[in-house]
Amino acid sequence: MSDAGPGAAGAPPRGERDGAWPHLLLAWPALALAVLFLVPLGTIIALGFFRRVQAGFFEVDFVTANYARALDGFHLERLWITVLLAALATVICLAAAVPFTYLLTRRPRRAQVPYLVLVLASLSLSEVIVAFAWSLLLSRTSGISNLLVAVGLMEAPASWSPGLAAVVLALVFVALPLAILSLYPTFSRLDDELPEAAGTMGANALTGFVTVVLPIVRRAVSATGALVFIFVLGAYVIPQTLGRPAHWTIPVHITDQAIMKSHLPLAASLAIVLLIVSSLLALLIVAIGSGRLRWPGRSAAARSGP
Amino acid sequence: MNRWLRRSLFALVVGYLIAPLVIVAGVSLNARQVLFFPPDGLSLRWYQAAFTDPGWYQPALNSLMVATFAALVAVSIALPLAYAVWRYRVRYANVVVAMGLAPFALPPVITALGALALWIVLQSYGQAYTVVLSHGAFLTTLPLATLTVGLQNLNPQLVEAARTMGATGGTVFRTIVFPYVRPYLIAGFVFAFVLSLNEYIIAYMTVGFTFETLPVKIFNSLRYGYSPTMAAIAVLFFAVAVILFALVSRIGDLPKLLGADEKA
Numbered sequence: 001m002s003d004a005g006p007g008a009a010g011a012p013p014r015g016e017r018d019g020a021w022p023h024l025l026l027a028w029p030a031l032a033l034a035v036l037f038l039v040p041l042g043t044i045i046a047l048g049f050f051r052r053v054q055a056g057f058f059e060v061d062f063v064t065a066n067y068a069r070a071l072d073g074f075h076l077e078r079l080w081i082t083v084l085l086a087a088l089a090t091v092i093c094l095a096a097a098v099p100f101t102y103l104l105t106r107r108p109r110r111a112q113v114p115y116l117v118l119v120l121a122s123l124s125l126s127e128v129i130v131a132f133a134w135s136l137l138l139s140r141t142s143g144i145s146n147l148l149v150a151v152g153l154m155e156a157p158a159s160w161s162p163g164l165a166a167v168v169l170a171l172v173f174v175a176l177p178l179a180i181l182s183l184y185p186t187f188s189r190l191d192d193e194l195p196e197a198a199g200t201m202g203a204n205a206l207t208g209f210v211t212v213v214l215p216i217v218r219r220a221v222s223a224t225g226a227l228v229f230i231f232v233l234g235a236y237v238i239p240q241t242l243g244r245p246a247h248w249t250i251p252v253h254i255t256d257q258a259i260m261k262s263h264l265p266l267a268a269s270l271a272i273v274l275l276i277v278s279s280l281l282a283l284l285i286v287a288i289g290s291g292r293l294r295w296p297g298r299s300a301a302a303r304s305g306p
Numbered sequence: 307m308n309r310w311l312r313r314s315l316f317a318l319v320v321g322y323l324i325a326p327l328v329i330v331a332g333v334s335l336n337a338r339q340v341l342f343f344p345p346d347g348l349s350l351r352w353y354q355a356a357f358t359d360p361g362w363y364q365p366a367l368n369s370l371m372v373a374t375f376a377a378l379v380a381v382s383i384a385l386p387l388a389y390a391v392w393r394y395r396v397r398y399a400n401v402v403v404a405m406g407l408a409p410f411a412l413p414p415v416i417t418a419l420g421a422l423a424l425w426i427v428l429q430s431y432g433q434a435y436t437v438v439l440s441h442g443a444f445l446t447t448l449p450l451a452t453l454t455v456g457l458q459n460l461n462p463q464l465v466e467a468a469r470t471m472g473a474t475g476g477t478v479f480r481t482i483v484f485p486y487v488r489p490y491l492i493a494g495f496v497f498a499f500v501l502s503l504n505e506y507i508i509a510y511m512t513v514g515f516t517f518e519t520l521p522v523k524i525f526n527s528l529r530y531g532y533s534p535t536m537a538a539i540a541v542l543f544f545a546v547a548v549i550l551f552a553l554v555s556r557i558g559d560l561p562k563l564l565g566a567d568e569k570a
Contacts, residue, residue, distance in 0.1 A: 021475070022394035026402055029387035029446075032379075033405040036443030040420025047423055100319045103312045109561045115320070116560050121547035122323045124497075126504035126521045129540045132528055133326030136333055136537070141342055144325075173326070176319070185455075185565025205311075227410070234413020236507050241528055251415035251507075258419055258511065268423065271416045278413055 047268035058265050066269035075253070075270065079277065082249035086233040089171035093228055096172075097179035098221060102213065104180075105188040116184075123177035127237040134170040134242060135161045166242040171235060175228045182227055186220035222289020226282035233278050250274050327544055334537035341532055352538040362535060365523040369503050372437055372519060377499035379442025384449035384494060389483070392457040393475070406450045409443070414507055417444055422511040432516035437509050441502045448501065449494025455565050456490030457483070489558030496550050504543065 048070075051061035069075065104115055137144060138161035148154040160166055190213065198208035214221075236251040243249075250270055258267035329343050337347025356362050387406060391399045409417055421440040425431045460483065468478050506521040514522050520539065527536050554560065 022390050022396045022399070025386040025390040025394075026396065026399055029383045029390075029406065030398075030402045032383050032439075033402060033443060033446070036424070036439055037405050037409060037420075040417075040424040043423040043427055044416070044420050096315075096319060096322075100315055103315060105566070109559070109566070113555050113560050115316075116564065117548060117551045117555060118320065118323060120497075120551040121544060124500040124504050124547045125544060126506055126524070128506045128521045128524045128528065129330075129504070129543060130326070132524065132532075132536060132540060133330045135528075136341060136343070137326050137329045139341070141340075144329075146343070173322070176323070181564060188561060188566035230411060230413055234415045234417075236415050237525060241525075251413065254415055254419060255507070255511070258422060259514070264423065264426075267419055271419050274413060275416055282411070 044268045044271055047265055048272050050265045050268075052263055052265050066265045067273075069266055070269040070273050075250070075273075078248065078250050078253060079273065081247065082233060082251070082274070083277065083281065085167065085171065085239070085247070085249060086229050089168055089175055089232045090225055090229045092168070092172050093175040093179050093232075094221065094225055097176055097183060097224070098214075098217075099209075101180050101183040101187045102190075102209065102217075105184065105190065106192070119177045119180050122173070123181065125174075127174060127235060130170055130174055131237050131241040134166055134173065134238075138163075138166050138169075138242075162242050162244050162247075164243070164247060167239055167247050170238045170242050171232050174235065174238070175232050178231060179224050179228050182224040183217070183220055186217055190216065218289050218291070222285050225289070226285040229285060230278050230282055233274070327541070330537045330540045334534055334541050336534050339533060341534065341537070352534040353542070355535045356538045356542065359535065362523070362539065365518045365520045366539075368434075368517055369520040372434070372441060372509070373499045373502040375438045376441035376445060376502040377495050379439060380445040380498040381449045381491065381495050383442065383446045384453055385491065387446075388450055388453035388457060389479070391454075403450070406446045409445075410447045418507040418511040421508050425512055432513055434513060434517045437512045437517065437519070440508050440512055441505060442498075444505075444508060445498040445501055448497040449491065452490040452494035452497070452563060453487055455563070456487040459562070459567075460486050489554075490563060492557055493554050493563045496554050500547050500550055503546070 047058065048066055049062050049064070050058040050066075051063050052066075053059045104112055138159065140157045140159040145154055145157040145160070149157050194212050194216070198212045233249075234251055235249070236255050239247050239249045240252045240255075251274070254267045254270045254274070257263045257270065332343040332345050333341050334352050335345040335348050335350070336342055336352070337345070337349040340346055356366075384406065387399075387402055390396065391403055417440075421436070421444075422431070424440075425433070425436045430436050464482055464486075465478055468482055473481070504521060506525060509519045510522050510525070513519070518526075520543075524536055524539065527533065551560075554563070
């Protein structure tokens with residue numbers, strides 16, 4: 001597998017005189033991304049230490065009260081719920097996306113296109129529309145419970161939204177297309193002959209997939225897991241609309257503090273806590289996938305891939 | 307056995323992705339202002355309302371404007387960046403690429419809060435252009451990813467041949483590189499456009515109360531009363547996305563654009 005980054009193929013040999021061109025080309029991207037990405041991140045970090053003033057938004061200061069509140073019992077419990085929900089959605093999503101993407105990439109290219117269009121269109125669907133659609137699907141008046149009543153599986157139509165199931169189903173819905181597209185490049189470059197070889201050696205399709213294919217794609221799967229986990233962790237609309245207050249995640253409280261309660265410093269400190277937790281967990285997921293982190297007692301031989 | 311497994315998994319995933327839309331489409335056809343499924347009578351009046359009620363088409367126009375300019379901003383950042391990284395070896399270029407890819411490694415709500423904080427500090431909070439710039443930077447990742455894939459797939463011998471024949475950097479770019487990456491550029495633009503059109507949390511935090519975009523309008527309606535018009539709008543959104551991505555698959559090889567390798 002080639003891990004060639006940009007600049008690997010087709011680039012001219014080193015030593016050619018470039019003059020100012022590369023810097024001119026990079027000036028606008030560097031400026032735009034610095035102002036629109038780095039500065040906002042820095043501003044949030046600073047904001048977390050500012051003091052809130054009732055009338056306006058905040059005042060420059062250095063106080064730790066916001067972090068103290070962001071780490072109090074209430075918000076820690078919210079953080080725990082947020083991480084649990086995201087982990088649950090990520091696991092369900094990967095369990096569906098990994099076999100689906102694998103089987104999809106075994107199909108001829110032309111046959112893949114309609115599925116890819118559907119996945120892309122679902123990916124781009126606004127979280128707002130997803131929340132709306134699931135709230136209808138799980139409602140009493142228009143939901144699937146009517147269907148279950150019609151076929152005799154249920155006594156009377158029921159409403160499952162808001163509720164935990166609604167939140168998880170919708171989070172998996174937004175995460176699934178992202179996971180499929182993130183797995184797609186690696187899976188589509190997989191050699192067809194590997195599982196076939198396993199097959200000739202007597203392994204059935206499932207054994208071949210688990211013992212031959214999965215170890216090869218482990219990095220891609222864990223990277224996708226990290227991506228999906230972070231994405232779901234940062235969802236706002238779905239837990240807000242499809243969940244009860246018991247399912248409200250940290251992003252709901254961040255938005256609530258920033259917009260409704262005009263308490264930007266608290267919102268900022270909550271965001272930084274969320275950022276640190278999500279980065280650490282994402283790194284953990286990637287480390288497990290790359291084999292750098294092993295469960296104690298497992299032999300090194302278990303991870304020797306090709 | 308294998309085939310049966312594949313068919314049932316495909317049916318499950320496709321059904322899961324389509325089920326909510328089937329319900330929404332059904333609800334959008336109700337004859338009266340109710341959210342029944344199956345619909346109670348059939349009518350297209352909610353689609354008509356989506357186009358004639360200023361409460362809906364004004365946010366739609368706002369969203370189209372934001373998405374167009376945001377996708378242009380994203381491409382204007384991604385194209386020179388991807389090209390410079392591919393063509394020259396500048397050490398700090400990778401730092402800029404990392405900044406271009408980083409927004410997708412952050413929980414979306416943090417990007418949104420960052421945008422809110424930035425525009426408050428710059429005293430531009432609520433201006434329409436703020437959401438364009440913030441969306442543009444956030445969505446740079448998409449054209450950057452497609453263009454990087456495209457430049458990797460470009461046959462180096464083609465470029466080499468042109469150089470040997472005496473073509474300058476500018477000529478190579480105009481006659482070889484740009485025509486080759488054009489489908490990737492269009493795909494990247496379309497991805498950024500469609501995602502901006504659908505983006506909620508950044509738009510809400512930056513211009514939620516001054517320049518209503520369609521997702522913000524839908525969210526407000528979600529809290530203060532459902533109507534079948536929302537279902538009609540949702541169907542139109544999905545239709546636009548399907549049409550645009552189907553067009554992209556006509557212009558370029560979709561599996562290749564998404565990172566499958568060169569083989570036919």
